[in-house]
Amino acid sequence: MNRTRVVIVGAGIIGAACARELAVAGFDVLVLDRAGAAAATTSHGEGNILLSDKGPGPELELAQLSRRLWPEVLAAIARRTPSPQDTDTEADPVEWDPKGGIVVATTPEGAEALLPFAAAQRAAGVRAEPMDSAALTEAEPFLTERRTAAVYYPDDAQVQPAGAATALLTDARRAGARLRTGCEVLGAVTRGGRLTALRTADGPVEADVFVNAAGPWAGEVARRLGVPLDIRPRRGEVLVTTPLPPTVFHKVYDADYVGAVGSGAGDLQTSAVVESTRAGSVLLGSSRRRVGFDDRMRPEVLSAIAAKALKLFPSLAGVHVTRSYGGFRPYVPDHLPVIGADPRLTGLWHATGHEGAGIGLSVGTARLVRELLTGSRTAIGTGPFRVDRPAVLGTGSPTVTEEGP
Incomplete structure (x- = not known):
């Protein structure tokens, strides 16, 4: 047939x-x-x-749907991979890491937006758990003390x-x-x-x-x-630090990030997004701007990303950035x-x-x-x-x- x-x-x-x-x-x-x-x-x-x-x-x-499927897909790939090694080792190039995410508000206005947003997500079946200051400090000891609210999302994950x-x-x-x-x-x-x-x-x-x-x-x-x-293309940039001792334990971002994702503005928008990789480097984002397919790196964009990341993690001051990279995302109005x-x-x-x-x-x-x-x-x-x-x-x-x- x-x-x-x-x-x-x-x-x-x-x-x-x-x-x-x-x-x-x-x-x-x-x-x-x-x-x-x-x-x-x-x-x-x-x-x-x-x-x-x-x-x-x-x-x-x-x-x-995708979050439910990712572990199933990776397990199926591991089962079909011809190797005497165990499935955990075989899946390692993917670097599947269900480490969870933490969204942090650093202003009263941010808290006023974040908490109702999280409540609406819970009503839609998302696990979104408010954190008090003690729990937040335990989860992310290097995070800024200037925070007004935080929500933990245990189902956020990362791959390479x-x-x-x-x-x-x-x-x-x-x-x-x-x-x-x-x-x-x-x-x-x-x-x-x-x-x-x-x-x-x-x-x-x-x-x-x-x-x-x-x-x-x-x-x-x-x-x-x-x-x-x-x-349309929408450009974003990321900074990568040198490998560090354990510093960031979840994907952590400022509550402003949600607004930047949903915005249709063409001018530069930045928000603090900080997370570690298995290699020990810390990724610092993020930016959004519509510049066609202009792939030139802009120092002012990288500077704005770094400044916002430092507001979340002041301890990163003085850490060396080894490289930066940017790419285009497929944007729909x-x-x-x-x-x-x-x-x-x-x-x-x-x-x-x-x-x-x-x-x-x-x-x-x-x-x-x-x-x-x-x-x-x-x-x-x-x-x-x-x-x-x-x-x-x-x-x-x-x-x-x-x-x-």
Whole structure:
């Protein structure tokens, strides 16, 4: 029996998760990327899997689904990995760390916003536990004494993003998926209103289904296929310190972070986000700004990030920063991912628009794509993520080659 052929455009965390989910389910999967696997947005993030920054609504439901799936997916990968080593060692490149998160308000206004936000999350099924000052000091002894409220989120977790994407893609390939790098999508070949192939410099790539998982470049890919989407790049930067003695024990961020995530402003926004890695380095974030694909590092942005991090952890003063990095996130004006079939071009699907939450939302997104493709009942409602909603549709010039029937 012929298997459904699926081409996934993009070998970042979303594309890798979709490739694995579909290959394991029996689809014939080919992943295309114009560069390399996990080489762009995925490798320029912090690896966060968060519930703490999402208010009640469809994105939180997707985050809750993904948080349930991550341990299951990693356990399944470990079981299928041919090695005499134990599963914990085998999963180590992913650096799965369910360390929990703590959101801290440092002003009365911040507390007034944080506590009702956490209460609404609890009503939606999120574990969000208020902390008194003594508990906070015990959990994070180096945290500033200037705090007005704090909430602990035990289900927040972290992975090494490139390692996680590689593990997903490796498992996909173990299930029969193929990867082709250095392959850029140039346009579409259609027949009778259906997408039948992607035009590339190496010739057409045919399939039955095509999934646009190109992250910040998904809007350009869609435009080249003749069906524009309003997916824009939004840049963020992170500072990395030298390895330190144990200093930060959870993901810790200022309550202002939630507002920055949900804002649509194009100018620079920074908020304090501080967390350690298994190697001992501390990651300092975060920033958000819309500058197109301008990848120049701005000293004033890095300075603003450092200043806010020091307000949370004054003990970091004088610590050496070894490097900084920045990347582009796929921003959608209504802050919801785009998941599902494109009604304008049969055969084309999208899985993009996750902005800075792509690592955390990847496995849930992949599950929804598989369920939608097979006509199964979906784990959560997918209507809010549909392609043809007003916030997503854009304009542009099609690049389509129409062939005869």
